[in-house]
Amino acid sequence: MSNLTLKDIEELLRKGNKEQIEEAIDSIHPADILEIIHDHPDHADLILSKLPNDMIADIIEEEDDEDDQYTLLTSLLKDRQREILDEMSDDELADIVGELDEEEKSQVLSNLDHDDKQTIENLLTYDPETAGGLMTTDYISIRAKNTVLDTLNYLHSASLEDLPKYYLYVVDKDGILKGVVSLRDIVESSFDTPILDITNENVKTINYLEDQEDVAKTFMKYSFIMMPVVDDENRMLGIIEIDDIMDVIEDETTEDINLMAGMSGEERVDSTLIESYISRVPWLIVNLATAVMAAAVVDKFSGTIAKVVSLASIMSIVTGMGGNAGTQSLTILVRGLSLGEIDRDNALKIFFKEVGVGLLTGITIGIFVGLGSWWFAHNPWFGLVAALAMILNMVAANIAGYLVPVVLRKCHIDPALASGVFVTTVTDCLGFLFFLGLATLFLPLLVQ
Amino acid sequence: MSNLTLKDIEELLRKGNKEQIEEAIDSIHPADILEIIHDHPDHADLILSKLPNDMIADIIEEEDDEDDQYTLLTSLLKDRQREILDEMSDDELADIVGELDEEEKSQVLSNLDHDDKQTIENLLTYDPETAGGLMTTDYISIRAKNTVLDTLNYLHSASLEDLPKYYLYVVDKDGILKGVVSLRDIVESSFDTPILDITNENVKTINYLEDQEDVAKTFMKYSFIMMPVVDDENRMLGIIEIDDIMDVIEDETTEDINLMAGMSGEERVDSTLIESYISRVPWLIVNLATAVMAAAVVDKFSGTIAKVVSLASIMSIVTGMGGNAGTQSLTILVRGLSLGEIDRDNALKIFFKEVGVGLLTGITIGIFVGLGSWWFAHNPWFGLVAALAMILNMVAANIAGYLVPVVLRKCHIDPALASGVFVTTVTDCLGFLFFLGLATLFLPLLVQ
Numbered sequence: 001m002s003n004l005t006l007k008d009i010e011e012l013l014r015k016g017n018k019e020q021i022e023e024a025i026d027s028i029h030p031a032d033i034l035e036i037i038h039d040h041p042d043h044a045d046l047i048l049s050k051l052p053n054d055m056i057a058d059i060i061e062e063e064d065d066e067d068d069q070y071t072l073l074t075s076l077l078k079d080r081q082r083e084i085l086d087e088m089s090d091d092e093l094a095d096i097v098g099e100l101d102e103e104e105k106s107q108v109l110s111n112l113d114h115d116d117k118q119t120i121e122n123l124l125t126y127d128p129e130t131a132g133g134l135m136t137t138d139y140i141s142i143r144a145k146n147t148v149l150d151t152l153n154y155l156h157s158a159s160l161e162d163l164p165k166y167y168l169y170v171v172d173k174d175g176i177l178k179g180v181v182s183l184r185d186i187v188e189s190s191f192d193t194p195i196l197d198i199t200n201e202n203v204k205t206i207n208y209l210e211d212q213e214d215v216a217k218t219f220m221k222y223s224f225i226m227m228p229v230v231d232d233e234n235r236m237l238g239i240i241e242i243d244d245i246m247d248v249i250e251d252e253t254t255e256d257i258n259l260m261a262g263m264s265g266e267e268r269v270d271s272t273l274i275e276s277y278i279s280r281v282p283w284l285i286v287n288l289a290t291a292v293m294a295a296a297v298v299d300k301f302s303g304t305i306a307k308v309v310s311l312a313s314i315m316s317i318v319t320g321m322g323g324n325a326g327t328q329s330l331t332i333l334v335r336g337l338s339l340g341e342i343d344r345d346n347a348l349k350i351f352f353k354e355v356g357v358g359l360l361t362g363i364t365i366g367i368f369v370g371l372g373s374w375w376f377a378h379n380p381w382f383g384l385v386a387a388l389a390m391i392l393n394m395v396a397a398n399i400a401g402y403l404v405p406v407v408l409r410k411c412h413i414d415p416a417l418a419s420g421v422f423v424t425t426v427t428d429c430l431g432f433l434f435f436l437g438l439a440t441l442f443l444p445l446l447v448q
Numbered sequence: 449m450s451n452l453t454l455k456d457i458e459e460l461l462r463k464g465n466k467e468q469i470e471e472a473i474d475s476i477h478p479a480d481i482l483e484i485i486h487d488h489p490d491h492a493d494l495i496l497s498k499l500p501n502d503m504i505a506d507i508i509e510e511e512d513d514e515d516d517q518y519t520l521l522t523s524l525l526k527d528r529q530r531e532i533l534d535e536m537s538d539d540e541l542a543d544i545v546g547e548l549d550e551e552e553k554s555q556v557l558s559n560l561d562h563d564d565k566q567t568i569e570n571l572l573t574y575d576p577e578t579a580g581g582l583m584t585t586d587y588i589s590i591r592a593k594n595t596v597l598d599t600l601n602y603l604h605s606a607s608l609e610d611l612p613k614y615y616l617y618v619v620d621k622d623g624i625l626k627g628v629v630s631l632r633d634i635v636e637s638s639f640d641t642p643i644l645d646i647t648n649e650n651v652k653t654i655n656y657l658e659d660q661e662d663v664a665k666t667f668m669k670y671s672f673i674m675m676p677v678v679d680d681e682n683r684m685l686g687i688i689e690i691d692d693i694m695d696v697i698e699d700e701t702t703e704d705i706n707l708m709a710g711m712s713g714e715e716r717v718d719s720t721l722i723e724s725y726i727s728r729v730p731w732l733i734v735n736l737a738t739a740v741m742a743a744a745v746v747d748k749f750s751g752t753i754a755k756v757v758s759l760a761s762i763m764s765i766v767t768g769m770g771g772n773a774g775t776q777s778l779t780i781l782v783r784g785l786s787l788g789e790i791d792r793d794n795a796l797k798i799f800f801k802e803v804g805v806g807l808l809t810g811i812t813i814g815i816f817v818g819l820g821s822w823w824f825a826h827n828p829w830f831g832l833v834a835a836l837a838m839i840l841n842m843v844a845a846n847i848a849g850y851l852v853p854v855v856l857r858k859c860h861i862d863p864a865l866a867s868g869v870f871v872t873t874v875t876d877c878l879g880f881l882f883f884l885g886l887a888t889l890f891l892p893l894l895v896q
Binding site: 004026027028029031035039062152155156166183184186187188189190200201202204219220221222223225242243246249250253254257258260261262263267268269270272273276277280281283284285287288291292294295296298299302305306309310312313314315316317319320321323324325327328330331332333335336339341342345346350353356357360361364365368369372420421424428432 | 452474475476477479483487510600603604614631632634635636637638648649650652667668669670671673690691694697698701702705706708709710711715716717718720721724725728729731732733735736739740742743744746747750753754757758760761762763764765767768769771772773775776778779780781783784787789790793794798801804805808809812813816817820824868869872876880
């Protein structure tokens with residue numbers, strides 16, 4: 001077995017001639033060539049010039065970033081562009097075209113033949129974050145009256161090449177989906193078996209309007225690798241494959257993680273300076289407003305601080321620890337919500353658990369903080385104030401960590417949305433209030 | 449088409465008799481039955497008693513939680529247990545058995561026939577977080593000398609039922625992997641095609657020792673739905689399927705998110721109170737130590753605060769905003785590292801971008817904070833101190849957000865590990881230092 005390493009492939013592509021490459025091309029994965037082009041962008045033109053059109057189409061499809069896909073495409077000669085567009089799957093094409101400005105869009109569309117152009121324009125009418133926007137219309141539909149042998153012969157026909165074939169869809173003359181036949185069932189059944197006998201009529205479908213996050217959940221639940229997309233009349237529109245779902249899951253997870261930290265869902269590590277600035281500064285400004293609220297709480301107690309300056313050193317421990325506890329609770333809740341693990345049945349149980357965790361961690365940390373503060377201020381009352389404030393703030397932190405995402409979800413807002421900012425607002429304001437408020441109550445005992 | 453809703457299925461399972469259920473069983477997905485059992489745990493025994501063994505095996509395989517799998521299994525009569533274990537795939541069985549204590553383990557193993565028992569004991573020798581721990585030995589291997597027709601006839605043999613069949617693996621007599629044939633190629637090729645002609649010899653393999661996170665990355669890169677696992681001599685050991693990879697991705701992502709927030713990677717929303725407490729309290733204690741460091745910084749400047757008490761109100765704005773900016777930067781970096789988007793080529797560029805973002809957001813927020821503090825203290829110098837400290841701390845925050853995960857990665861520690869705690873330590877300590885240090889420098893101008 002000649003297992004080619006990335007280095008072998010790179011050498012072959014750079015130094016080999018077209019014939020040598022042609023011979024080896026079947027054992028090279030497009031994702032590997034894409035990686036080589038990414039690592040050596042200056043060799044891209046040379047490498048692309050030696051590759052056959054269908055491989056270039058595959059490489060462009062492997063590229064995740066639509067802008068880079070377009071750049072790859074336009075780096076080719078005009079007449080090659082047309083042939084490569086022809087080889088590409090329609091959902092990938094629609095994704096690229098959807099990201100282009102009007103001029104580029106019409107330029108690409110003008111390179112397509114009439115049928116493809118119509119398919120793409122049709123796919124572009126779907127919201128890209130729904131099932132319709134994810135699906136491809138490249139699938140195989142068959143009629144129920146055939147046998148396994150008929151179907152195998154049909155599959156041998158060359159025009160079906162490259163279509164995903166794990167499942168075949170049985171439709172009637174109006175295109176209404178009647179059932180699904182897996183390729184497994186076909187190869188497992190004797191040649192004279194009627195297709196109808198191995199058709200599963202209770203096929204799980206996805207409505208074209210369904211949000212991509214829900215589509216991903218359905219794929220996860222049933223462990224499917226392919227699912228049919230239908231309209232409200234159960235007319236088959238297309239299919240979604242698992243690799244598109246994996247991209248959706250990756251994107252949605254990154255979006256959640258970003259939102260929790262108070263950033264735009266679109267920011268990535270390779271975003272530009274300006275993109276990152278625009279992604280982050282809005283929530284920093286919101287956060288500033290909430291920080292001012294916390295500062296205002298402190299200011300209300302400036303008289304107390306003036307009398308016992310060491311309160312200023314300890315108070316940030318109370319708020320900081322609360323912030324951390326709140327973030328822990330929030331993180332568990334947001335992730336649980338996004339994985340669909342929280343429902344009416346267990347919501348209350350989780351709430352009380354969070355309150356319990358807040359109490360237990362609050363008592364644990366409160367004992368440390370109390371003893372430390374006692375030692376620091378040489379005053380047991382100082383320790384008591386710190387410990388009580390710590391316990392109260394930890395419980396408040398966990399309640400906020402639970403309530404913020406749950407309330408956001410109730411309001412149909414993404415529960416991850418800057419929930420970190422909201423939770424730390426609660427822990428900062430309440431932390432200062434508990435600590436400085438208690439200190440003010442106990443003031444005569446603290447200033448001894 | 450009789451598309452059964454969850455409610456239909458529930459009614460059928462609860463009220464139907466064995467025969468009615470038997471008839472409909474092919475159009476019911478085990479994941480749906482599992483959902484019904486989860487929603488109505490009190491009906492579980494009744495429902496299970498009416499279902500055939502292979503369906504129960506499928507339902508147990510759908511359950512993600514190994515403890516719940518075991519509970520489901522043991523809720524059945526002893527003689528049924530044996531039959532159901534027989535129906536289950538070996539990787540799932542190994543996962544369950546791996547989670548049991550010694551007594552339960554030997555009880556389950558004693559219920560298996562000799563061959564299965566050996567397979568499971570063999571699978572248990574692999575680290576569960578590696579390719580070996582993920583794989584199943586249920587795959588189909590064929591010999592290269594056959595034709596497509598021979599192979600189809602072989603696949604028709606009943607004993608192969610339920611084995612995943614998207615890819616068939618060509619091995620020699622020593623079990624050395626020679627190539628892969630996709631089911632697509634088989635159905636696309638005429639019956640007399642020799643298998644050798646459609647065998648891809650350059651098959652991508654996974655070494656059994658490979659970490660599951662790397663395995664997931666390989667699946668993502670190549671969009672595979674199944675990959676073979678081999679030993680160092682390229683001997684075929686098993687296969688990994690995409691649905692196991694999706695579980696890995698979900699778990700690894702949750703683990704990353706948890707670690708970033710300073711929790712155990714294993715905590716979930718349904719963890720018990722004690723599990724959550726044990727998961728969270730260690731990092732809270734670490735965080736307490738770092739909070740004490742920050743408090744010590746404040747304490748060093750207590751003389752300054754005593755003279756200008758309003759510093760105590762503003763200082764938490766400087767640290768809090770820094771903490772948020774640091775978390776943003778950290779979040780982008782940790783996610784980028786875990787998706788493999790950061791390498792030697794772009795690391796420096798990303799570093800300078802983060803510094804730039806810190807500077808830009810620092811100036812933006814610094815202007816607000818400076819003007820606000822000026823107004824608050826009726827003193828432009830107060831505003832200047834706050835603005836400068838804000839800018840310095842934002843830049844420090846973004847540098848810390850970059851360096852903490854990158855350094856952890858360099859030390860072969862998971863970059864997500866409590867990195868939030870480390871970053872806020874930096875922003876708290878430096879924030880207080882910058883602000884109170886500058887205030888001390890400018891003290892004569894502030895006490896006017």
